[in-house]
Amino acid sequence: MTRDTILEWLRERDPERLRSLWARADAVRRRAVGDTVHLRGLVEFSNRCARQCLYCGLRAENSGLQRYRMGREEILRCADTADAAGLGTLVLQSGEDPGMTVEWLADVVRQTKARTGLAVTLSVGERAAADLRAWREAGADRYLLRFETSNAALFRTIHPPCAARPAERFTQLRTLRELGYETGSGVMVGIPGQTIADVADDLEAFRRLDLDMIGVGPFVPHPATPLGAAPAAGRAPAGEQVPNTASMACTVVALARLLCPLTNIPSTTALATLTGADGRGAGLRVGANVLMPNITPEPYRGWYEIYPAKSGAARSAEREIAVMRETVLACSRVPGMGRGDAPNYARRAPTALAAGS
């Protein structure tokens, strides 16, 4: 698919034509990765964060948030829950928690791998290569780090750099690959100031980076953040600003599937938050093949407020898993039971996969 075609689809507003694109992506999804929908147990283990991202409710300056970091035993109980429910993968996600040491997380990964057969995915932000190596050696299988937008100036604006650490997410993505991680990234759709050309760049970056996992969700304004408090500020010129709608997010998911057929693509919480009743089904019908039931225990799950009214925040872990399975069946698909590695990773690193399983 050429850049011009990508741009045309991103500018398309005719619902009939958009439905044809989504159907094409769904057909490619079926051929490339099949009807299985892989399930990942998501544990949001710390909402502490040193960063000041203009879009995110976890930003350090948000004093209206109850902060927490779960203990090792609490996290391991979540691993047991995921294992018992047959989820196959544990995703450990947090803010950029300055108090979380490399040894502590390495220990959590090691213990999880020792007592379960789960694949372990980390999503803990920008970290030094030595930390990434230590966690890989402890047994971590995958790492998620969205680059959020490939427009470097926009990224610097919405994600102010840390004095101590120059934000270089593309360098970290390369390091992760070299360490043998199954590597995921992604973007937000509809960031104020993000243009149609920027999103075309994002899609081309997905292809160039040869990602194993791609997460795409609409930007959801959070009133306790600078971008949520003044949503109109910083918008790109009319006609160029990407709308933060479910329809646009679906189109970006569909194009990601067409450009990167062998990738694992989740139907994200942000998309479910916008689509309401249809929830995760929307993403599953336009190219996605992964769901991440949130199994973070009470009272923490309500406190991981990246944006308000997060889909599923009020459900228990058990209910969330049941709802996800029902969603998969309602889409005439098959709930996955194993690790669900991305075919793209298996193709790229057959020996790494054998070593990690």
Ligand code: 5AD
């Ligand atoms: N709206 C949508 N997605 C958001 N994220 C952070 N804040 C928001 C928001 N306001 C996404 C980012 C991050 C992921 C964990 O959540 O893309 O990488």
